Amino acid sequence: MRSAQKTVLKMEKVNKIYEGDPPFQALFDINLEIHEGEIISIIGPSGSGKSTLLHLLGCLDKPTSGEIYVGGSQVSKMNDDQLAFTRRETIGFVFQAFNLAPTLNVFKNVELPLVIKGVPPAERKPVVDRLLEVVGLTDKRASMTTKISGGQKQRVAVARSLVNNPKILLADEPTGNLDSKSSDDVINFILKLCQERGITVIFVTHDPRIAAHTERQIRIMDGKIESDIYSRNTKRRDLR
Amino acid sequence: MKDLEILELAVNSIRYRSLRSWLAILGVVIGVASIISLISISTGLQTQISNQLGGLGANVITITSGGGQAQRGGFGPPDANTRVSKPLTFKDADALRHISGVDKLDARLSGRATVTYHNKNSSLTVTGTEPNAFLQSANVQIAEGRSLRASDTNVAVVGYSVINRTFKADLLNKPILIDGMPFRVVGVLNASGATFGGSDNAVFIPQKTAMNLFNQTVNASSIVIVSAATSTPNATATALTNELLTLHHVTNDTQDFTVTTAASIQGTISSAISSLGLFLGIIASISLIVGGIGVANAMFTSVLEQTKYIGILKSLGATNGEVLRLFIFESGLVGLVGGLLGALLSFGASMLISNFGLPTQITPDLLFIGLGFSVIIGVVSGVLPARNAAMVAPVEALRYE
Numbered sequence: 001m002r003s004a005q006k007t008v009l010k011m012e013k014v015n016k017i018y019e020g021d022p023p024f025q026a027l028f029d030i031n032l033e034i035h036e037g038e039i040i041s042i043i044g045p046s047g048s049g050k051s052t053l054l055h056l057l058g059c060l061d062k063p064t065s066g067e068i069y070v071g072g073s074q075v076s077k078m079n080d081d082q083l084a085f086t087r088r089e090t091i092g093f094v095f096q097a098f099n100l101a102p103t104l105n106v107f108k109n110v111e112l113p114l115v116i117k118g119v120p121p122a123e124r125k126p127v128v129d130r131l132l133e134v135v136g137l138t139d140k141r142a143s144m145t146t147k148i149s150g151g152q153k154q155r156v157a158v159a160r161s162l163v164n165n166p167k168i169l170l171a172d173e174p175t176g177n178l179d180s181k182s183s184d185d186v187i188n189f190i191l192k193l194c195q196e197r198g199i200t201v202i203f204v205t206h207d208p209r210i211a212a213h214t215e216r217q218i219r220i221m222d223g224k225i226e227s228d229i230y231s232r233n234t235k236r237r238d239l240r
Numbered sequence: 241m242k243d244l245e246i247l248e249l250a251v252n253s254i255r256y257r258s259l260r261s262w263l264a265i266l267g268v269v270i271g272v273a274s275i276i277s278l279i280s281i282s283t284g285l286q287t288q289i290s291n292q293l294g295g296l297g298a299n300v301i302t303i304t305s306g307g308g309q310a311q312r313g314g315f316g317p318p319d320a321n322t323r324v325s326k327p328l329t330f331k332d333a334d335a336l337r338h339i340s341g342v343d344k345l346d347a348r349l350s351g352r353a354t355v356t357y358h359n360k361n362s363s364l365t366v367t368g369t370e371p372n373a374f375l376q377s378a379n380v381q382i383a384e385g386r387s388l389r390a391s392d393t394n395v396a397v398v399g400y401s402v403i404n405r406t407f408k409a410d411l412l413n414k415p416i417l418i419d420g421m422p423f424r425v426v427g428v429l430n431a432s433g434a435t436f437g438g439s440d441n442a443v444f445i446p447q448k449t450a451m452n453l454f455n456q457t458v459n460a461s462s463i464v465i466v467s468a469a470t471s472t473p474n475a476t477a478t479a480l481t482n483e484l485l486t487l488h489h490v491t492n493d494t495q496d497f498t499v500t501t502a503a504s505i506q507g508t509i510s511s512a513i514s515s516l517g518l519f520l521g522i523i524a525s526i527s528l529i530v531g532g533i534g535v536a537n538a539m540f541t542s543v544l545e546q547t548k549y550i551g552i553l554k555s556l557g558a559t560n561g562e563v564l565r566l567f568i569f570e571s572g573l574v575g576l577v578g579g580l581l582g583a584l585l586s587f588g589a590s591m592l593i594s595n596f597g598l599p600t601q602i603t604p605d606l607l608f609i610g611l612g613f614s615v616i617i618g619v620v621s622g623v624l625p626a627r628n629a630a631m632v633a634p635v636e637a638l639r640y641e
């Protein structure tokens with residue numbers, strides 16, 4: 001019974017027009033409801049508006065019209081600081097380009113969200129250490145992020161996105177820059193950690209293999225939702 | 241985020257700054273170095289001159305004839321009531337002797353005279369002084385021999401240079417002639433080293449003998465008073481002035497004598513040097529402002545280079561205010577580093593300036609001011625770029641490559 005589940009993200013008639021000459025409408029009247037604990041993939045061709053959608057859900061950008069609710073709060077009513085607090089408390093991001101801080105080492109990158117949140121140093125260390133162990137990077141903790149492989153970078157990013165225990169993890173083509181072995185590792189870490197903690201996950205992906213492992217697939221085409229399918233026979237186990 | 245942790249992030253950013261943005265802090269380095277070394281010149285001059293003025297003695301007050309601008313405290317045109325310069329007299333001196341605040345009084349009579357030793361002549365200033373006041377009023381010490389005594393007549397005490405430069409002979413206990421009158425040298429003074437009010441080139445003889453020598457028993461050349469410890473030189477000077485105004489039947493405006501204290505001379509010279517210091521300071525400030533523009537430029541570069549990082553921080557939930565502080569701290573730190581390097585450089589620069597003969601002195605205050613200035617310049621010039629950084633929309637920042 002889906003309707004009994006708690007809604008964590010909701011979009012109502014959301015439009016996004018990028019200003020410019022000429023202006024470009026990337027999303028058209030999007031209605032969407034996402035429930036607690038769902039593992040979702042958003043698929044669609046390049047330029048169809050997937051990233052735009054994810055940025056709006058993650059409070060990184062504002063819609064031109066329509067309403068977005070994150071955990072029941074109306075995003076349009078929030079000021080910049082409240083948006084920042086929402087990002088730090090409830091949302092984790094993983095990007096295709098890793099987006100690690102080049103001036104910080106592996107440990108400090110994973111620790112960064114806790115620093116921003118104001119968690120005392122003594123409490124930060126065990127949390128970071130444990131996550132680094134889970135993603136198998138304990139021995140790289142002191143390395144600069146420019147000195148490790150792509151797969152390792154994305155594992156750092158995954159650890160960082162989850163260190164704050166977010167309610168929602170948004171991953172924008174997390175394996176887009178990785179070979180297949182590293183891709184599998186990264187996806188497995190995300191699935192394992194998020195299912196353990198009941199975190200809602202939204203993957204934006206081109207990879208049908210990843211989509212096959214999600215219970216709900218949303219297909220976007222030219223800024224509109226073309227289909228939104230719940231698959232019954234989702235393989236909810238490791239990729240291999 | 242706590243400020244301390246923002247500061248830590250700022251330190252981290254600075255460590256990985258590009259060479260280009262480091263080069264821009266050269267402006268601050270040079271600005272601070274020039275501020276410190278230029279001001280060190282005026283501090284050095286100040287110190288040097290107050291050392292030289294030390295020869296005057298802090299509690300010594302000198303009265304000379306002629307209207308004094310020092311008393312009027314200005315450089316205005318002379319009064320229309322032409323001041324007929326009325327000389328100071330020994331009678332004046334006697335009237336002043338008992339004023340409260342006067343410890344010793346020395347009514348002097350001096351003039352140029354030809355001093356002869358063996359066959360060598362030299363024109364020197366010969367001063368008739370009251371033996372009991374002499375050492376204090378002239379602020380000198382005896383190096384060899386003895387001072388003048390009240391019972392002395394044709395004896396002289398000579399300055400250090402008279403022996404070591406003028407005659408290059410040990411005159412102690414030797415006979416000399418002053419304008420043909422025979423004297424015996426009984427004492428030699430310590431070198432004073434002072435440029436102003438120095439005694440090194442002088443010859444001192446008893447006042448009474450000088451009256452004979454110069455054939456003058458009425459008018460004194462100057463009256464020198466040693467202020468008592470129970471009074472201040474200024475208070476004593478005021479009392480002396482008031483008494484003399486009455487004696488001479490003049491007012492402040494028609495005053496025909498000048499009362500000078502060591503402090504008033506020092507004050508006049510100090511304020512001239514201060515103006516010089518201010519002028520040098522302004523020049524140096526201009527170069528620091530130019531340096532500040534350099535920092536601002538470096539910060540704009542730094543913000544641009546770190547746009548992606550700003551996006552990352554924001555995606556992780558950093559607020560605009562936290563990003564703003566991060567960049568302000570960064571520019572403040574750049575200012576501090578530039579200031580420290582500039583301070584180091586200023587030591588070298590002031591040593592170089594000293595070699596050219598200008599005295600320099602770098603005080604802790606000066607270093608502190610230089611550093612404070614550079615931090616402020618850093619922060620101020622970082623505000624605008626930091627504001628830009630803080631206002632970038634997260635998506636835009638993340639898209640930046």
Ligand SMILES: Nc1ncnc2c1ncn2[C@@H]1O[C@H](COP(=O)(O)OP(=O)(O)O)[C@@H](O)[C@H]1O
Nearest residue numbers: 018020024026045046047048049050051052053
């Ligand atoms: N900042 C922007 N300004 C103008 N157009 C944009 C901007 N960002 C994205 N677009 C356009 O919006 C469309 C959707 O982009 P995006 O959401 O990134 O697509 P996807 O992630 O599905 O590839 C694309 O045509 C893209 O060119």
Ligand SMILES: [Mg+2]
Nearest residue numbers: 050051052172
């Ligand atoms: Mg995309």
